[in-house]
Amino acid sequence: MFRPEGDGNGHGKGPGEPIPQPITTNGGPKVGVYVCHCGLNIAGTVDVAAVVAFASTLPNVTVARDYKFMCSDPGQELIEQDLRDGLVNRVVVASCSPLMHEMTFRRATAAGGQSPFYFQMASIREQVSWVVADGEDATEKAKALVAGAVRRVALHEYLEPRTAEVRPEVMIVGGGIAGIHAALTLADAGKHVYLVERESTIGGHMAKFDKTFPTLDCAACILTPKMSQVRSHPNITLWTYSDVVGVEGYTGDFTVRVRRRPRYVREDLCTGCLACIDACVHKQGKYTDEWNEGLSKRKPIYIPFPQATPALVVVDPEACIWFKTGKCPRPCIDACERDAFDFEQTETFEEVKVGAIVLATGFKTFDASRMPEYGYGLYPNVYTSLEVERLLNAAGPTSGEIELRDGTRPKVVGIIHCVGSRDAKHNLYCSRVCCMYSLKLAHMVKERTGAEVYNFYIDMRTPGKGYEEFYDKILKEGVHMVRGRVAGVTDEAASREEEGHLVIRAEDTLIGSVRRIPVDMVILAVGIEPQPDAQDVRRMFNISCGAEGFFTERHPKLAPVSTFTDGVFLAGACQGPKDIPDTVAQAGAAAAEALAMVDRGFVMLEASTAFIDPAVCAGCHTCVALCPFGAISFDRERKVAVVNEVVCKGCGVCAGACPSGAAQQHLFTDEEIFAEIEGVLAYV
Amino acid sequence: MSETAREPVEAAVPAGTPAPFDPKIVAFFCNWCTYTAADLAGISRLKYASNVRVVRLMCSGRVDPQFVLAAFREGADGVLIGGCHPGDCHYQEGNYNALRRFELLRRMLRQFGIEDERVRLEWISASEGDRVQTVCNEMAEQVRALGPLRLGTVAKAEGEPAAPAPRAELVGQVTS
Numbered sequence: 001m002f003r004p005e006g007d008g009n010g011h012g013k014g015p016g017e018p019i020p021q022p023i024t025t026n027g028g029p030k031v032g033v034y035v036c037h038c039g040l041n042i043a044g045t046v047d048v049a050a051v052v053a054f055a056s057t058l059p060n061v062t063v064a065r066d067y068k069f070m071c072s073d074p075g076q077e078l079i080e081q082d083l084r085d086g087l088v089n090r091v092v093v094a095s096c097s098p099l100m101h102e103m104t105f106r107r108a109t110a111a112g113g114q115s116p117f118y119f120q121m122a123s124i125r126e127q128v129s130w131v132v133a134d135g136e137d138a139t140e141k142a143k144a145l146v147a148g149a150v151r152r153v154a155l156h157e158y159l160e161p162r163t164a165e166v167r168p169e170v171m172i173v174g175g176g177i178a179g180i181h182a183a184l185t186l187a188d189a190g191k192h193v194y195l196v197e198r199e200s201t202i203g204g205h206m207a208k209f210d211k212t213f214p215t216l217d218c219a220a221c222i223l224t225p226k227m228s229q230v231r232s233h234p235n236i237t238l239w240t241y242s243d244v245v246g247v248e249g250y251t252g253d254f255t256v257r258v259r260r261r262p263r264y265v266r267e268d269l270c271t272g273c274l275a276c277i278d279a280c281v282h283k284q285g286k287y288t289d290e291w292n293e294g295l296s297k298r299k300p301i302y303i304p305f306p307q308a309t310p311a312l313v314v315v316d317p318e319a320c321i322w323f324k325t326g327k328c329p330r331p332c333i334d335a336c337e338r339d340a341f342d343f344e345q346t347e348t349f350e351e352v353k354v355g356a357i358v359l360a361t362g363f364k365t366f367d368a369s370r371m372p373e374y375g376y377g378l379y380p381n382v383y384t385s386l387e388v389e390r391l392l393n394a395a396g397p398t399s400g401e402i403e404l405r406d407g408t409r410p411k412v413v414g415i416i417h418c419v420g421s422r423d424a425k426h427n428l429y430c431s432r433v434c435c436m437y438s439l440k441l442a443h444m445v446k447e448r449t450g451a452e453v454y455n456f457y458i459d460m461r462t463p464g465k466g467y468e469e470f471y472d473k474i475l476k477e478g479v480h481m482v483r484g485r486v487a488g489v490t491d492e493a494a495s496r497e498e499e500g501h502l503v504i505r506a507e508d509t510l511i512g513s514v515r516r517i518p519v520d521m522v523i524l525a526v527g528i529e530p531q532p533d534a535q536d537v538r539r540m541f542n543i544s545c546g547a548e549g550f551f552t553e554r555h556p557k558l559a560p561v562s563t564f565t566d567g568v569f570l571a572g573a574c575q576g577p578k579d580i581p582d583t584v585a586q587a588g589a590a591a592a593e594a595l596a597m598v599d600r601g602f603v604m605l606e607a608s609t610a611f612i613d614p615a616v617c618a619g620c621h622t623c624v625a626l627c628p629f630g631a632i633s634f635d636r637e638r639k640v641a642v643v644n645e646v647v648c649k650g651c652g653v654c655a656g657a658c659p660s661g662a663a664q665q666h667l668f669t670d671e672e673i674f675a676e677i678e679g680v681l682a683y684v
Numbered sequence: 685m686s687e688t689a690r691e692p693v694e695a696a697v698p699a700g701t702p703a704p705f706d707p708k709i710v711a712f713f714c715n716w717c718t719y720t721a722a723d724l725a726g727i728s729r730l731k732y733a734s735n736v737r738v739v740r741l742m743c744s745g746r747v748d749p750q751f752v753l754a755a756f757r758e759g760a761d762g763v764l765i766g767g768c769h770p771g772d773c774h775y776q777e778g779n780y781n782a783l784r785r786f787e788l789l790r791r792m793l794r795q796f797g798i799e800d801e802r803v804r805l806e807w808i809s810a811s812e813g814d815r816v817q818t819v820c821n822e823m824a825e826q827v828r829a830l831g832p833l834r835l836g837t838v839a840k841a842e843g844e845p846a847a848p849a850p851r852a853e854l855v856g857q858v859t860s
Binding site for chain 1: 708710715716717719720722723725726727729730731732734737738739740741742743745746747748750751754755758759760771772774775776777778781782785809810811812817
């Protein structure tokens with residue numbers, strides 16, 4: 001009896017188990033049809049009894065039943081019992097989408113003693129009851145799909161589940177808090193981790209913050225120890241200033257190509273003493289400091305922030321006089337005691353093999369200049385929230401002082417929520433963090449400057465442990481809350497007291513009137529958006545994005561960190577806006593899923609690989625050229641094409657193109673598909 | 685709501701005429717994009733024409749032109765093929781193969797007298813559940829306007845009569 005333990009994904013027994021031969025069908029297929037009510041999800045629209053009655057008249061059907069929840073234990077037991085009793089040897093379940101429960105029922109079929117592939121699913125929920133308004137139409141469509149499945153399953157061939165080895169190494173792309181946490185979790189479990197970060201330091205957005213809500217603990221205090229752990233961990237290879245440029249291979253055996261951009265400083269020699277920065281011919285910073293959101297200037301040789309990890313300086317060739325003119329005495333070289341400079345450095349490439357990949361590529365903030373009504377870029381004292389985070393940070397451009405551009409302290413500050421979020425013109429979704437960080441900024445600004453702070457909000461969203469309490473605390477501190485979307489920010493004074501100030505015009509929906517509030521500083525609570533290159537990244541890793549551009553998880557509830565590409569997992573805000581606690585929780589989950597996969601050491605492969613019948617193959621080479629994975633080679637001796645099943649990913653392109661019908665795809669053979677077409681059309 | 689999606693079609697038939705023609709449409713959807721989008725349409729409870737019967741394939745590149753011919757032969761009035769957007773194929777380039785074959789196929793179908801409007805290739809990504817609704821509704825209306833494709837009856841008449849189907853031995857209702 002074939003009985004793999006665990007689910008059909010292969011969680012459970014190892015390879016090498018003897019696979020028993022199928023039960024002799026003794027006179028052909030006996031198909032059992034099991035129609036699921038799914039509570040009222042299906043039965044509320046589809047006449048389940050009619051579908052069962054119809055199914056019982058179909059060729060080869062020996063058993064037709066219905067049950068409230070086929071996916072439940074007793075539901076599966078029905079199938080297993082009928083298989084064990086010899087009443088059926090093929091199974092059709094008419095229920096939800098195969099993407100939902102195909103594995104469940106394959107497992108049940110196997111538990112009943114049959115090949116898990118003697119099973120076919122008819123989706124009468126996603127394809128029928130949820131999308132067809134009329135009950136009669138729905139029942140007819142359900143019958144058609146059941147007929148298609150019954151005809152096809154009778155032709156299913158006996159297949160053995162195949163496994164492939166999984167390499168133990170894991171790659172993590174993105175070194176923000178998500179990537180850091182996932183890397184440490186996996187490395188602590190004894191797996192080798194490659195952590196690739198695009199910037200010259202890990203830390204991501206969190207490293208830019210001063211305090212974190214709602215506990216107001218300092219971001220650096222909780223983040224930098226983890227950063228240095230990453231740096232020193234024996235199981236972590238850290239590649240900063242690097243990008244992934246290519247991914248090949250498949251689940252369990254990916255080959256990842258990483259480009260390492262030149263820093264012009266040797267990583268193995270630089271100690272981060274920063275003597276070179278002091279020695280640079282530029283006595284003052286002259287170039288935009290990206291780390292400080294452009295609020296300060298840096299030299300051509302710089303380190304983003306004091307605790308940057310790794311603590312290595314970077315030379316910006318766009319700014320450095322030596323690269324621009326070739327004429328510079330280069331005092332930096334003399335200042336370096338370790339002789340770490342290498343102005344001849346070029347980009348290098350690393351190629352590594354990994355079993356699993358965790359994507360933690362993060363987010364970008366909404367570009368506030370896309371909403372000109374708020375005056376960002378027009379009025380100097382309109383800031384984004386991320387800029388204010390840098391102002392508040394002791395390592396930032398003002399050493400933690402909240403200052404206006406002219407160096408004075410603001411007396412009145414207005415914080416505008418939902419900039420770019422919950423807005424049909426920009427992003428419809430809620431960015432989830434802005435309410436909370438706006439409250440945090442209100443508290444910090446008030447604490448540092450004593451200014452009056454106005455928060456303009458649509459709704460306050462504070463779901464989270466301690467979040468509502470934090471809101472309550474901020475209210476008690478005397479922060480003014482104005483409920484209503486801000487119409488605009490202007491410097492045109494309408495009265496004497498508005499002169500010399502920025503004026504926020506907003507509807508206060510709680511008192512039912514339009515207000516004009518003069519302020520000195522405006523903070524725009526910009527929302528979270530996907531990284532600008534999220535589309536390129538998803539193509540490279542062969543995963544998908546939702547309409548808003550965040551990476552799509554395999555299932556929003558049941559597989560929230562998996563993707564449709566096995567072995568690629570998601571962590572953090574690349575999957576959708578989330579705060580630090582949720583990001584860390586998700587990163588831990590992604591690490592655990594990746595660990596479960598690489599630690600087991602093997603994965604079950606898709607059964608739907610291609611095969612070529614050498615007796616039929618005419619040797620035309622069509623398939624050889626078409627296969628995108630190079631899985632088909634030509635056997636010159638026999639003059640036929642041959643599929644390498646380990647490399648084949650089971651798309652079936654070769655089978656679709658083969659002029660003689662020699663190339664076929666397991667579970668999707670021409671006969672099976674023809675039978676399904678006949679079934680869905682000729683069911684009555 | 686979208687539950688009314690079918691109504692314009694039915695309302696267009698004047699009262700007193702015989703039962704309106706209800707086309708049969710076979711759809712070949714790829715597992716990764718369009719089939720997932722159809723699932724999303726379901727999860728979002730988007731109602732659309734019930735005429736479309738989906739056959740799931742792993743990739744639109746698996747669609748053998750014979751499948752389309754078989755569908756027409758077996759009585760389909762229209763065929764819809766759904767794949768991933770260009771550049772998004774789960775198998776890198778299967779959808780391009782589908783596109784190339786589709787153009788040739790359509791040219792051949794024209795020679796058979798099968799109108800262009802009866803076959804459609806559409807790129808629908810996993811997040812475009814509403815697109816599944818739109819395309820299926822459009823397809824149903826389009827084919828309804830063309831009327832039935834009589835090919836099926838001719839082909840069927842030539843075939844041998846179908847063997848009587850064996851009855852099921854056991855039909856039971858199980859309640860929990």
